[in-house]
Each structure stands twice: as C-alpha cells, then as structure tokens.
Amino acid sequence: MTPSPTTLIFRGDRRVDAPGTDDRGLAYGDGLFETMRAHRGALPWWPAHWARLARGADALRLPLPAQAQVREEAARLLAGGDGVLKLVVTRGGGGRGYAPPAPATPTWILSRHPLPPPPPREGLALRWCETRLATQPALAGLKHCNRLEQVLARGEWDDPGIHEGLMRSVEGDAVCATAANLFALRDGAWRTPRLDRCGVAGVCRAWVLEAVQAREARLGADEVETAEAVFLCNAVRGILPVARLGPRAWSPHPQVAELQRRLAAAHPGFATEVS
C-alpha cells in the first residue's frame, strides 16, 4: 500500500512532483505562507488565513491559485484528521534576475504536519532575542517567506527550558516572538504591538484583538516586563500564557485562562487543550 502523501505540490492548477530549481521561492524567498490548525479535517479559520494570504499577494503582486482548488486539495490531504496544514505560495519559476515574470504561474505546496505538543501547563519561559526586526513598511504585517531575521533569532538559544524569544524592532520596541504575537496587560487593558513597520499580523492575534478589545500601540521592552500579565498567540498553538521572561515571573492570570476558554469555544481545534 502506498502511504498517504503528506505533501502536495502544484504549479498553477497542475500537480507536479517537485518545485523547480528556478523557483523564485527558493531563489529570493519570493512567496507567502500560512500555517493553519486543522480539526477533524476542517480548517475553522480558513477565511482569515485566505484573507491574509490575499492581502500579501496584493502587496507583492503575486498571483494566487484558485481558492476552491486549494481547499479541496487541503481537505484531501487532511483526510478528516487533526494536525497542522502549511500552505506556501511562491511566484513560481523565473529566470535569473529580480524582475517578476508577468504573467507568473504560482507554485503552491500543501503539507500536513503533526500537532505540536500542548503548551506547558505552567506557562512559557521567554527570553529577549538580540536579533532585531528591521523597519520595512512595504512588508510589515505580511507572512512572506523572507524569514532570516526569525531564523537568526531562533538560532540564538538551544536551551529547551526556553520556549520562545521576544523580538524588538531596531528602535527597541517589543514586536512579537519569533513565531507568535504578543499581548500585555497594563492598567487593566490589553495591548499588542502595532505592526506597521515590522512583524506578522497573526490570524489568532486578529481574533484576540476583537475578543479582548485590545489596543494596538508601541510597546516598550520595559512595558512588557512590568505588565500585569503577558501571553503569546498563534493560529497553531492558540493562547500561550507566559510564566517567565528572563528574571521576571508571572502567576497564572484569570483573564488569560478565560481567553483560552473563549478561544476553545470559537475554534474547536483548541478545545482539547483546555482542562
């Protein structure tokens, strides 16, 4: 019996065996991606993921495959199961040189991955990363494939006791974790960094913004450290309470636990992680 595939690759609407060696994703990181939590074969946040992908495609003037075909192939790949589904869309093949080919035929790759382990019950331990996020309004907010800053930041530590690293902008403001967005409770109100200069506008972040009526603002590193509570979030792992940031420690906060329950009600994939 042939094992079920865990990866499907397409050029335009046609299935292929491998991305081309001249793929602009490989050459320049000229692409976008989405990482989604699947629940019983469904993708509860699909509309939000596709909308962000479409905003990125618009900004990069990158053609997208047909949404219906991507959903259909995603369902086939998930085969009714739970897991993580990653979608990469690149500008496809191209000759040497930065000039985007017109028209371009996108390459898209769907891959299925196991669910990550549930977050540690006691909360995450964080560190500050030295690698800063550059100011680039033309790319800010997009989940594009130019991720060397995150790779460098995540490469700064290998202590398994540290779960994530917080990144600052070149100006010194707190922006996000390497793979999650950041929320801090101050004076009884939730704040999350503005992403008009750098950072990725997460799908779970958008849900939280609405859910807790958070305010987008510049957030100094010291304002994170002196917050009443801090959590991270992303569309694969949900709400991740933070217990430590360097020497600073936080006790579990009832508002964070409540938000986890609300997320579980809103997105069934996260229901299993709430006790």
Next chain:
Amino acid sequence: MTPSPTTLIFRGDRRVDAPGTDDRGLAYGDGLFETMRAHRGALPWWPAHWARLARGADALRLPLPAQAQVREEAARLLAGGDGVLKLVVTRGGGGRGYAPPAPATPTWILSRHPLPPPPPREGLALRWCETRLATQPALAGLKHCNRLEQVLARGEWDDPGIHEGLMRSVEGDAVCATAANLFALRDGAWRTPRLDRCGVAGVCRAWVLEAVQAREARLGADEVETAEAVFLCNAVRGILPVARLGPRAWSPHPQVAELQRRLAAAHPGFATEVS
C-alpha cells in the same frame, strides 16, 4: 543524445534530482547565493566569490559544501564555455519552525545561464525606486536569499528604456541598484555607499574600491544626482557607465572608460566588451 544539464542539485555531497519541499531555502529564504561570470570554463573571481559566501555562511551559521567539490562540479557544468554560473546554498531540509536544524546538511544548486547582452554603448538609464532598503546590520553586505525588497523595487517599472533602479535606505541615502553596486565621482574622488546597514557587498565593488581607491561613505540621493560621473558594477556585467538618472544626464567620462579597460585586463571575461 541527452542534452547537457544546465542545473545540478546536491544535498551535502550527494547529487539529487530536486530540492526537497521542506527545503529551508524555499520556506524562509534561508540561504546564500553567488552569481559569477565564467570565461572559457573558468571563474576568474572564484576566490572572492567563495570568500563572500564563507562570510555569509559564518554570519548565518550555515554549513557550506566542500569548496573543491563545488569547483569541480562547476567546471563540469561550464564545459569550457562562457556564461553565468549561479550557486545557491541553502540550510537544507528541516521541519516546520524557524529553529535551524543542527547539524544541517546544505542543499546546493549550480546553474548555468547565458551571458547577458553587453551594456548599452551610450550608458545606462536609471530611475529612483520607491521601495526602500530596511536597516538590518545582521544581514547587511551578505548575498542572502531574502530578496523581496529587490523584487518589489524591480517590479516598479517595466519600461525597457530604463535599465536599472537605484535604491535608498529608509534613511534616504543612496545604497545600490537592484542588482548592482553604485559609484559616484565627486570632487575628483570616487565614493560608494557604506554597506553596514543594508545592501550587498559586491565582488566587483571590492575590485573597484581597490582599483580607484574609492571611499566608502554615506551618499545622499542629491549627491548622486550632482556627481561628476556615476557607474554601476556587478560581477556578471562589470562596469556599467550611467548616462541618465531621471532628468539628469551625464556624458561619457574618461575615468570610467579607463576603469573598464583595467577591469578587462584583470578579468578576461570582460575583455570582449571593451572596444
């Protein structure tokens, strides 16, 4: 008869048919590249290209393949001919997530391309690009595969009468063209932008810096426009005299013509383009 390959792909020291779909080059632009001018099967600037690649690998903590094997395969691919040889080295396969695998097995791709047409005899016509280069000292100078800024900048025009676009930093200083470095003659001395915040430290730029005893300095956009002469350079196209930048026009400058002759003497691949 099987046509000679124009692309060779390796994982570590082993030839493979295609890059993996989980290649970190494709996922994150987690790699480096070099583009070299080949002359009769040789790569006259090989040591400089390899040295820059090694500097990049050091900064990204990315393993390189064995230099001797890369040179040997490059020679095989070039088969004694002229052309352009591109080498891409990525961190290789990896699971989902930014954490660099350790140890990593690099993917490397060698591809042969035709020589570009010689530069227009009357000099290049340039424009200013709107897309700015972000300040990122951790990546400045490296020829890495996160090139969305250049892709966006090169996508700003499709007028074939415009040959290249100049890019500014977010601070507004002139830095480079989308695919070439920049030199400007002011008060009888050559200057080229410092690349400690953004930009790629070109191999031809390094040769020119030495050849004309140029000074690395911040260079305002207005200082380019009011220069006595301007040229671009890269390791594939050599010295490219600039004739126009928007409304500004320059006559051919004897120092630029002299530099082209010196380059032709130093690197035989450029000899054919000097009349």
